[in-house]
Amino acid sequence: MAAQHRRERRFQRQFDAIGRLVPPLRGPMSTLRRDSWFPIRFPVAIALIAGGVLSFLPVLGIWMLPLGLLLLAVDLPILRGPISALVIRGRHAARRWMRRWRQSRD
Template identity: 45%
Template sequence: MNRDQQRLNHQLDRWGEKLPGWANRTLRWLRKPSSRWVRIPIGLLLMLGGVFSILPLLGLWMLPLGLLLLVQDVPFLRRPTRRALFCIEHRWKRWRRRRRQSRSVAS
């Protein structure tokens, strides 16, 4: 396993801990190497469903979820995905910190 794969797995493990128990278990099962033949079709179907986001139930939320499943099997997507996850996590923490500060000032 290369360095990008290890870092991506570490990030996904951290994100998985914040999910409800059933979602975390499903994510861990899908990320196992033996689940490759389930992960690839589900990832492709999610991305295809995201393209048809104008229909009910289908939406843009499906695109990143499908990408996260496919990134396990497509090496050249690992580094950009890992960087995007890091950026999203950093911005989320900064936004929450600012929100907490503005609430304490308003009180």
């Protein structure tokens, strides 16, 4: 039971982390996480995942993929652990990439 609670808190922290990285998403993400928003949340999650896969097109971006996966995991609890781990790894990789990019510019 404690492990499940720990995974749930970890999952919720990923929403907070994305909200800190992209502040304009904080409000819509908290609204979409409510249970009553399932009819909207599920199609939005699928659209974000598709947009992330098509990130080579203008306007769409890879940022859409983790966001869509997180929204999908709200409704599919079995995905919460793996998606949280994936988002954490992605954030760490992006942070390393940004650090290297900044160092190469200096």
